[in-house]
Amino acid sequence: MSSKQGYDPSKYPPVAVTVDIVLLTIRDDSLEALLVRRGQEPFKGSYALPGGFVRPDETLADAAARELEEETGARGMHLEQLGTYGDPGRDPRMRVVSAAYLALIPNPPEVTGGSDAEVAEWVPIATFLDASLPESPSLLAFDHRKILRDGVERARAKLEYSGLATAFCGTEFTVGELRRVYEIVWGVDLDARNFHRKVTGTLGFLEPTGEMTTRGGGRPAQLFRRGATQTLNPPILRPTPSVV
Amino acid sequence: MSSKQGYDPSKYPPVAVTVDIVLLTIRDDSLEALLVRRGQEPFKGSYALPGGFVRPDETLADAAARELEEETGARGMHLEQLGTYGDPGRDPRMRVVSAAYLALIPNPPEVTGGSDAEVAEWVPIATFLDASLPESPSLLAFDHRKILRDGVERARAKLEYSGLATAFCGTEFTVGELRRVYEIVWGVDLDARNFHRKVTGTLGFLEPTGEMTTRGGGRPAQLFRRGATQTLNPPILRPTPSVV
DNA sequence: CCAAAAGTGTTGCTTTTACACCCATGA
DNA sequence: TCATGGGTGTAAAAGCAACACTTTTGG
Numbered sequence: 001m002s003s004k005q006g007y008d009p010s011k012y013p014p015v016a017v018t019v020d021i022v023l024l025t026i027r028d029d030s031l032e033a034l035l036v037r038r039g040q041e042p043f044k045g046s047y048a049l050p051g052g053f054v055r056p057d058e059t060l061a062d063a064a065a066r067e068l069e070e071e072t073g074a075r076g077m078h079l080e081q082l083g084t085y086g087d088p089g090r091d092p093r094m095r096v097v098s099a100a101y102l103a104l105i106p107n108p109p110e111v112t113g114g115s116d117a118e119v120a121e122w123v124p125i126a127t128f129l130d131a132s133l134p135e136s137p138s139l140l141a142f143d144h145r146k147i148l149r150d151g152v153e154r155a156r157a158k159l160e161y162s163g164l165a166t167a168f169c170g171t172e173f174t175v176g177e178l179r180r181v182y183e184i185v186w187g188v189d190l191d192a193r194n195f196h197r198k199v200t201g202t203l204g205f206l207e208p209t210g211e212m213t214t215r216g217g218g219r220p221a222q223l224f225r226r227g228a229t230q231t232l233n234p235p236i237l238r239p240t241p242s243v244v
Numbered sequence: 245m246s247s248k249q250g251y252d253p254s255k256y257p258p259v260a261v262t263v264d265i266v267l268l269t270i271r272d273d274s275l276e277a278l279l280v281r282r283g284q285e286p287f288k289g290s291y292a293l294p295g296g297f298v299r300p301d302e303t304l305a306d307a308a309a310r311e312l313e314e315e316t317g318a319r320g321m322h323l324e325q326l327g328t329y330g331d332p333g334r335d336p337r338m339r340v341v342s343a344a345y346l347a348l349i350p351n352p353p354e355v356t357g358g359s360d361a362e363v364a365e366w367v368p369i370a371t372f373l374d375a376s377l378p379e380s381p382s383l384l385a386f387d388h389r390k391i392l393r394d395g396v397e398r399a400r401a402k403l404e405y406s407g408l409a410t411a412f413c414g415t416e417f418t419v420g421e422l423r424r425v426y427e428i429v430w431g432v433d434l435d436a437r438n439f440h441r442k443v444t445g446t447l448g449f450l451e452p453t454g455e456m457t458t459r460g461g462g463r464p465a466q467l468f469r470r471g472a473t474q475t476l477n478p479p480i481l482r483p484t485p486s487v488v
Numbered sequence: 489c490c491a492a493a494a495g496t497g498t499t500g501c502t503t504t505t506a507c508a509c510c511c512a513t514g515a
Numbered sequence: 516t517c518a519t520g521g522g523t524g525t526a527a528a529a530g531c532a533a534c535a536c537t538t539t540t541g542g
Binding site: 435437438442458461462463464478481 | 503504505506507511512513514
């Protein structure tokens, strides 16, 4: 900030500051994102990430949490900053600098008709990110395809060395359910036995509840909560994916 | 952006968008950051990260690169976005949303008297980040201590699995010089022999120039350039540091 | 009974770590 | 000659991958 000699805002053209949210969940064994259908120009009819203006009195993270609650009714899910996208011209109307946030939610709420005029919808991320797909600018508005891709990549990378995957599960979950998260987000098959050893062997990573469940079928499984240790060292290595 | 019904800027109070830069280098076996002494209120006399306003026609990254060149005269060094800091009240004068960038430079230029009014200076990061240090709000202006800490942590983390360390070296460097980067940034001692095997064994990570040098003293060492492979898999594990 | 998922044991392989040892230079 | 850093060898330990096998439920 060394060169801020004056603070007359009229010297600088107006800039809008917004948040955009990559909200991911797992539905029907598929990694999906919450998107809204735009009801007006520009990009009318395209999907867009949910988001909105940052209010004068709130932090960027607060703005993201507020938008999330407006859109889903849910609070307290995992939320982290992803990056900021501010190229001139990314919004044709005016200069918009947008802080993107990555959010993860378990048990996705059915959203059709949030508080917003536009309709929110869960869409499989493969709809937009398949490598075979041509760049279809009319499908995702603005630079939101890039933001979505960055969000998915962040989530994939963090599964390796952190407890992020538990953010896709309810408060109590089985090792098998946690493994399904890895398999779906990475698009790979993992060896159930080695995975089990890995996560239960990392001290403090999973906290046993003492309860059992048979909700997955088969032999009853222990229920766990996320433990205090949220770093996996050594990490779970991501195999080369069979599917993108 | 679902709730942007209108785009009348007057509906929203003015927001300034700036970039702040965590520029790191290695000088005298010490990890140092480029900081400026503030010549005016607020935080007059404190250190601050270099930075400035984003111009209407430039991207955030362009703004960061421009500020870097103004401050150091150097171009083309490593530059990546670190995160965005926008809490209300972080700047007492007005709402300022700042995109922070991490930059790394080898062979630090002597900076005293850049194009700016304020004086730039290389300062060891331990001056600000030592765990033993009390929170001294008058030392680093605004929330710049947090930004600096985030930048250093990003650099430390990325050494593990990427070729980022080469950004601290000139275009040609020896394995020993590269290892010194790791040791200084992490504050640990590494086994020179195992390190050598690791980096030379990762195919494509280092590209031999065919040249030798004796500039470190001792037996002549091969000179390398950074190779095409910029991911280390498996990573170099960071030992628990002996010094912060 | 069978199918399905949980969980344990074992084996061979790769990687890491620690350290002995030799090499090539400058002083 | 010695000190200094470069580089190879090697063996023990740790970690990983593959898979045989047992356990406990539901249907």
